[in-house]
Amino acid sequence: MQNQSRRVAIIGGQRIPFVRSFREYSRTTNQEMLIATLRGLVKKCNLEGRMLGDVSLGAVMTSSIEWNLAREVVQGSGLDAHTPAFNVQRACGTSLETVNLIALKIAVGQIDSGIAGGSDTNSDLPIMVQRALAWKLIDINNAKSFGERLSKILRIRPSDLKPAYPGIVEPRTGLSMGQHTERMVKEWKISRQEQDQLAYESHVKAARAYQEGFYNDLVTPFKNATRDTIVRGDTTLEKLAKLKPVFDKSEAGTMTAGNSTAFTDGASAVLLGSEEFARQNNLPVQAYFKDAEAAAVDYVQGAGLLMAPTIAVARMLRRHNLTLQDFDFYEIHEAFAGQVLSTLKAWESAEYCRKVLGLEKALGAIDRSKMNVKGGSLALGHPFGATGARTVATLAKLLHQKGSGRGLISICTGGGMGVVAILER
Numbered sequence: 096m097q098n099q100s101r102r103v104a105i106i107g108g109q110r111i112p113f114v115r116s117f118r119e120y121s122r123t124t125n126q127e128m129l130i131a132t133l134r135g136l137v138k139k140c141n142l143e144g145r146m147l148g149d150v151s152l153g154a155v156m157t158s159s160i161e162w163n164l165a166r167e168v169v170q171g172s173g174l175d176a177h178t179p180a181f182n183v184q185r186a187c188g189t190s191l192e193t194v195n196l197i198a199l200k201i202a203v204g205q206i207d208s209g210i211a212g213g214s215d216t217n218s219d220l221p222i223m224v225q226r227a228l229a230w231k232l233i234d235i236n237n238a239k240s241f242g243e244r245l246s247k248i249l250r251i252r253p254s255d256l257k258p259a260y261p262g263i264v265e266p267r268t269g270l271s272m273g274q275h276t277e278r279m280v281k282e283w284k285i286s287r288q289e290q291d292q293l294a295y296e297s298h299v300k301a302a303r304a305y306q307e308g309f310y311n312d313l314v315t316p317f318k319n320a321t322r323d324t325i326v327r328g329d330t331t332l333e334k335l336a337k338l339k340p341v342f343d344k345s346e347a348g349t350m351t352a353g354n355s356t357a358f359t360d361g362a363s364a365v366l367l368g369s370e371e372f373a374r375q376n377n378l379p380v381q382a383y384f385k386d387a388e389a390a391a392v393d394y395v396q397g398a399g400l401l402m403a404p405t406i407a408v409a410r411m412l413r414r415h416n417l418t419l420q421d422f423d424f425y426e427i428h429e430a431f432a433g434q435v436l437s438t439l440k441a442w443e444s445a446e447y448c449r450k451v452l453g454l455e456k457a458l459g460a461i462d463r464s465k466m467n468v469k470g471g472s473l474a475l476g477h478p479f480g481a482t483g484a485r486t487v488a489t490l491a492k493l494l495h496q497k498g499s500g501r502g503l504i505s506i507c508t509g510g511g512m513g514v515v516a517i518l519e520r
């Protein structure tokens with residue numbers, strides 16, 4: 096951030112276990128998951144009854160019934176009820192954007208402290224009625240007589256009763272995120288083996304992180320969910336190789352349930368503050384928020400749907416005069432193994448960097464041993480609105496453990512956007 100008046104401290108994160116959809120949290124709402132998460136964070140940081148400057152939360156698949164989600168969550172969180180809150184939605188970049196907004200408010204001195212976070216549940220989708228039925232119901236309600244009402248009721252057709260709910264499909268192309276990514280992996284010539292290898296490594300790293308105790312600090316208020324359930328310590332490349340392609344079912348298809356994220360339910364949040372706030376409250380600073388950037392691609396005209404982080408990262412590096420190699424950690428959201436690999440290949444391509452990013456040469460390769468070192472979304476799961484805060488919390492913890500350094504976060508989103516950020520210590 097340029098002209099930043101003060102540094103923004105990341106004090107710590109909290110999340111509930113991320114679980115496969117339609118299982119442990121199948122009767123749990125976004126609001127309940129977020130309340131549980133914030134309660135955990137509030138307790139961990141001794142903030143019970145305290146008023147914070149602001150709270151920003153969001154979910155992608157949220158119901159209009161939860162129109163004031165963030166404020167409702169704050170009221171159930173144990174914070175002072177005078178703490179304000181607001182909702183944000185930027186698809187899978189939602190909670191990285193909430194972190195950005197809270198950080199900006201702290202940086203310019205509007206607030207001293209705040210919580211950012213998000214959640215999502217595919218088990219509790221906002222199921223609505225078809226528009227046609229909604230309009231007929233309004234007409235019935237406005238009918239002036241019993242006869243008129245009856246005639247309007249009789250206009251309801253069985254097809255009107257089909258439920259309507261959001262899907263993982265881009266409305267402007269009619270293709271799912273997976274189908275779009277199949278196009279990207281074909282364009283970038285990413286093999287099935289490369290994708291399975293990346294997925295395998297994500298599970299191995301996450302399982303190792305569990306053994307090391309890195310994820311021992313999850314808050315587990317729901318008795319039936321005590322740990323992340325998607326990570327598989329027993330995955331092998333042979334098992335992954337046997338899975339059938341799901342988005343392009345022909346022989347050319349390379350994307351499977353093993354190298355794509357599973358539908359996931361979960362929530363996460365991060366506490367941010369000025370250095371003064373951290374000091375006054377005896378809260379150790381894990382890392383500092385340096386900057387964030389968002390970009391978008393015109394996927395309707397043929398750009399790769401999930402390639403926008405390549406643009407956002409290039410802009411942010413230029414602003415700070417950094418190279419892609421100037422990082423100790425890379426937290427790259429693994430929506431699909433093929434999308435991560437397409438992004439890495441694009442940064443390595445002189446032609447792409449010249450034509451799309453306007454650079455003289457390629458950004459180059461990253462040291463893959465520094466990428467998603469505690470596992471990524473393929474192994475940990477991807478509750479859309481929660482992934483950003485999970486990556487911020489993970490990276491802040493890694494920088495804290497290391498004692499110094501810099502980390503890059505890169506998240507691709509539906510609608511062809513990318514949200515990225517730099518943390519440092």
Ligand SMILES: CC(=O)SCCNC(=O)CCNC(=O)[C@H](O)C(C)(C)COP(=O)(O)OP(=O)(O)OC[C@H]1O[C@@H](n2cnc3c(N)ncnc32)[C@H](O)[C@@H]1OP(=O)(O)O
Pocket residue numbers: 187263272273298327330331334335338341351352353354355356357358401429430431477507508509
């Ligand atoms: C910006 C963004 O983030 S975009 C991303 C947004 N998210 C998405 O688009 C979600 C993408 N994911 C999906 O659509 C679905 O999860 C799918 C289609 C990939 C898979 O769905 P399902 O077939 O229901 O997956 P399911 O979990 O049942 O797995 C299928 C099989 O693969 C197996 N499998 C999955 N992962 C692994 C693994 N790592 N190792 C071994 N086996 C595995 C399962 O055990 C299961 O086997 P079984 O049928 O013998 O029980």
